[in-house]
Amino acid sequence: MYFFPSLLPKPLQSGYSRKYQPNMLRTQMSDGYVRQRLVNQGAPDSLSVTWMFTAAEFQEFLNWFKGNIHCGADWFVCPLLDNTANSVTYQYVRIQKGAFTQALVFRNDETAMHKVSCTLDVSNTVVDDGSWEDHYLPAGSTDDEFGLADTVEGARIADIDSVIEEDIDTGAGIGNVTTTESASTWDEV
Structure with missing residues (x-):
């Protein structure tokens, strides 16, 4: 699994726009309204992002990208x-078509500033396995120092069936189920 380099700045908030794209089928009818059906909800969202990099940061980004x-x-x-837009989450993304636009904002004798823009495919799965801490928190620190990284969804989509099965097997989420020997009936506590 690859991580965006922790030493590089996060995307700018200006121009940050997300496009939700449910997977729909549209059928043009000969008369009346167009028929529209939802195929699935698993299509990734599109997110337009922009970064501002110094010359050294841009070179690091380019090396990581390639x-x-x-x-x-x-x-x-x-x-x-x-x-x-209240908190930071760690999500699986990829750069659409591998394309980004780099523009030189300014240059002087000491450094240059580069503006990098691209569109990301954002998966509906949020990283919630704790591995982000190894890449984004300095050694010996806690996430309380940097703010709690919330997740959009509690469980990964791929693991949701095992969570449901585990809840059914253990009775979790249903209430505490106990048996009484005298009546031999199930009572919910």
Whole structure:
């Protein structure tokens, strides 16, 4: 699993826009309204992001882009604002078509500033396994120092069936189920 480099700045809030794209089928009818049906809800969202990098940061981004995520073909974990823009979540993303735009904002004798813009495919799965701490928190610190990283969903989509089965097997979420020997009936406590 690849992570966005922790030493690089997070995306700018200005111009941060998310496009929700449910997977729909539309059928043009010969008369009347168009028929529209939801195929599934698993389509990734599109997110337009922009970063501002110094010359050294841009070079690090370019090396990571070409080497680690194979020119944008691979998915990686990136810190992004959640849907309410109140907190940061760590989500699986990839760069659409591996394409980004780099513009030179200014240059002087000491450094240059680069503006990098791209559109990300954002998976509905949020990283909630704690592995982000190894990449984004300095050694020996807690996430209380940097604010709690909330998740959009409690369980990963791939693991939801095992969570449901475990709840059914253990009785979790249903209430405490006990038996009484005298009546031999099930009582909910």
